Structure formats: structure tokens, C-alpha cells
Amino acid sequence: MKLYQPAYFLKHRFVFAAILLLAFAGTGVPQEYIIGPGDVLAINVYEHPDLTTESQVDDNGTIRFPLIGELRVEGMTVSGLSEALEKKLADGYIINPQVSIIVKEYRNRKATILGQVNSPGLYELKGRTTLLELISTAGGLTEDAGQYAYITRMGTAHSRETDGDVIKIDLKKLVEEGTTDQNVLIHNGDSIFITKMEKIYVTGEVKYPGAYPYEKGLTVIKAITNARGFTDKASATGVQIIRKENGKERVLDRVRMDDLVKPDDVIVVPESFF
Structure with a gap:
């Protein structure tokens, strides 16, 4: 099928x-990336090449940076670390520091x-x-x-x-x-x-019998429409559903077009005898 x-x-x-x-x-550098131990960070301070460093985050989640010393960076984003360094450098070291960071190696x-x-x-x-x-x-x-x-x-x-x-x-x-x-x-x-994907099956006198995706709220008529509708030989009043319940199959007669379909249902459209 x-x-x-x-x-x-x-x-x-x-x-x-x-x-x-x-x-x-x-x-x-993706600014949402979360820094962790093992990452290698290339840190650049604009117009201050003496502060440009390349540091690997140690097992404790820290790096060492000139003027500031040891700094815990684990769990920070790249943009968050840039802002934190700018704030610390602006506190008595550099006027309006601009820090950019590249993650050179990912853990x-x-x-x-x-x-x-x-x-x-x-x-x-x-x-x-x-x-x-x-x-x-x-x-x-x-x-x-x-x-x-x-x-x-x-x-x-x-x-x-x-x-x-x-x-x-x-x-x-x-x-x-x-x-x-x-x-x-x-x-x-x-x-x-x-x-x-959960599926239902439409077989018998429809134009495209086969398996179709199940969606919540799917009705018999919608399932038949998905199968491109009835053939000229179809009996619209004799539709049946074969449904598995508790490991057993049972046949539902007197099916209405607005009845809801369940996953794994088989909709059978019989041939009309007239």
C-alpha cells in the first residue's frame, strides 16, 4: 500500500x-554559544595589541587575562564575556574599551x-x-x-x-x-x-488508495478526500472502518462521514451494486 x-x-x-x-x-562567531572547559578563546582589545591574548578555558572554567587576572567564563556566552571584559577594563584601566572574541577551537x-x-x-x-x-x-x-x-x-x-x-x-x-x-x-x-508519523489507510473504491498521515480531528470524509475521493463505483453509504483494539481487529459498520478516525484505522470503501 x-x-x-x-x-x-x-x-x-x-x-x-x-x-x-x-x-x-x-x-x-555565534554569539549564543555557551563557553566551557576546553574552548580556546582569541580575545582582542581594539587599539591595545598588548592585551590581545589566546586562552584555553581550564577544567575549572576559568581563563587568565592581563590586568584582570583569573576570570570564570564557563557558562557565559561569547557576547556576555565581551561585555564583562569591557566593564572590567573600563573600571580604571581603559577608556571605552572594545573587546571582540573568537572561539578558535571548540571543546x-x-x-x-x-x-x-x-x-x-x-x-x-x-x-x-x-x-x-x-x-x-x-x-x-x-x-x-x-x-x-x-x-x-x-x-x-x-x-x-x-x-x-x-x-x-x-x-x-x-x-x-x-x-x-x-x-x-x-x-x-x-x-x-x-x-x-501516525498513519491511517484508505482502501477500496477511492481514486488513490494507500496510507496517509493521521492528524488529530481527522474525519472519515477528510481521509477519503485525501485519497482524492470516491470512484464512480463507490458506495458512499457502505463505508466500514477496521480498527485495532486491545490487539484485536473489529469492523465498524454504519460509519458516518463526520466520524473521527483513529491512528492505524483502515477505511474500506466498497463497490456499489447499483
């Missing part, structure tokens, strides 16, 4: 590609992505990595990819819809609506799971 890919991935494939291009388009950071991607596995994160970038690195979504991605993040809470430290991402909103706030940054140690 032919599987029809989710409408939001087919209809908006160019939107998805555009978002991916935007995700990779940024240049320079060893990895994340796992499983489920409905073409190449699931463990991947190294090179610098700032978003969900879309990691999906792309993992070969993209499969045809069976569902609507949601779940990110398990250890040792932190997240403001987006969460259950403890599990972040739920709506891929439909991200791809179809371009809701870029769903394109979260991936952290070291994250585990991402891409769900499998």
Missing part, C-alpha cells in the same frame, strides 16, 4: 530548504539523534548547532517522520514546553509556519528523538 508523505513536508519542502540555508548562512561536544532520520547516531557538535542543522547532518528526515521531536537535556530546565528536562518541538510549526523559535540550539549531551 503506497505511503503518501506528510503534506507539510511536501507542500513546504522549499520553506524547509530555505530555513536550512538560513541556519547555515551566519558567519563569524569536544556531542549529541545523539535517533528515530526518523536517515542516519541516526552520535554526532560531534562543531560550534553553534541548531536542531535543523543536526537533522541535516543526520541525513534529513525520513518519509515516515512524524510531527514532533523530543530533546532530552540533562541537568537543566527549559522554558519551552517541557516535561521535566524533555523539550517537545513541533516540526510542523518549524517547517510549515517557519516558527524559528522552535529551532533550538543543541547542547552537549542532548539526545534527540524524531517521532514516527
Whole structure:
């Protein structure tokens, strides 16, 4: 039985590609990157070459900087560290200091992505990595990819819809609506799971019998419409649903067009005898 890919991935494939291009388009140092032990930072103070340094963040999360001494930087963003250094240098050392920072080497950071991607596995994160970038690195979504991605993040809470430290991402909103706030940054140690698409099946006297994506609120008539409607031989009053319940199949007769469909339902459209 032919599987029809989710409408939001087919209809908006160019939107998805555009978002991916935007995700990779940024240049320079990503300001949202969180500094941690092992990172090598190239720090430049404008018009003060004597203060230009290259420092590796030690295991305690600190660096040493001229005039200031030891400074804890673990957990700071690149822009946050720039502002902190400017503030400290302005306190009796330099008038209106301007600090720029480049992360020359990133520490060893990895994340796992499983489920409905073409190449699931463990991947190294090179610098700032978003969900879309990691999906792309993992070969993209499969045809069976569902609507949601779940990110398990250890040792932190997240403001987006969460259950403890599990972040739920709506891929439909991200791809179809371009809701870029769903394109979260991936952290070291994250585990991402891409769900499998729930399906229903339409068979018998419809123009395109096959498997179709299940969506909440899907009715019988909508499912038949997705299958391009009845054939000329169809009996619209004899539609049945084969439904699995408690491991057993049962046949539902007297099906109405506005009845709701459940995942894995098989809608059978019989041939009319008249």
C-alpha cells in the first residue's frame, strides 16, 4: 500500500530548504554559544595589541587575562564575556574599551539523534548547532517522520514546553509556519528523538488508495478526500472502518462521514451494486 508523505513536508519542502540555508548562512562567531572547559578563546582589545591574548578555558572554567587576572567564563556566552571584559577594563584601566572574541577551537561536544532520520547516531557538535542543522547532518528526515521531536537535556530546565528536562518541538510549526523559535540550539549531551508519523489507510473504491498521515480531528470524509475521493463505483453509504483494539481487529459498520478516525484505522470503501 503506497505511503503518501506528510503534506507539510511536501507542500513546504522549499520553506524547509530555505530555513536550512538560513541556519547555515551566519558567519563569524555565534554569539549564543555557551563557553566551557576546553574552548580556546582569541580575545582582542581594539587599539591595545598588548592585551590581545589566546586562552584555553581550564577544567575549572576559568581563563587568565592581563590586568584582570583569573576570570570564570564557563557558562557565559561569547557576547556576555565581551561585555564583562569591557566593564572590567573600563573600571580604571581603559577608556571605552572594545573587546571582540573568537572561539578558535571548540571543546569536544556531542549529541545523539535517533528515530526518523536517515542516519541516526552520535554526532560531534562543531560550534553553534541548531536542531535543523543536526537533522541535516543526520541525513534529513525520513518519509515516515512524524510531527514532533523530543530533546532530552540533562541537568537543566527549559522554558519551552517541557516535561521535566524533555523539550517537545513541533516540526510542523518549524517547517510549515517557519516558527524559528522552535529551532533550538543543541547542547552537549542532548539526545534527540524524531517521532514516527501516525498513519491511517484508505482502501477500496477511492481514486488513490494507500496510507496517509493521521492528524488529530481527522474525519472519515477528510481521509477519503485525501485519497482524492470516491470512484464512480463507490458506495458512499457502505463505508466500514477496521480498527485495532486491545490487539484485536473489529469492523465498524454504519460509519458516518463526520466520524473521527483513529491512528492505524483502515477505511474500506466498497463497490456499489447499483
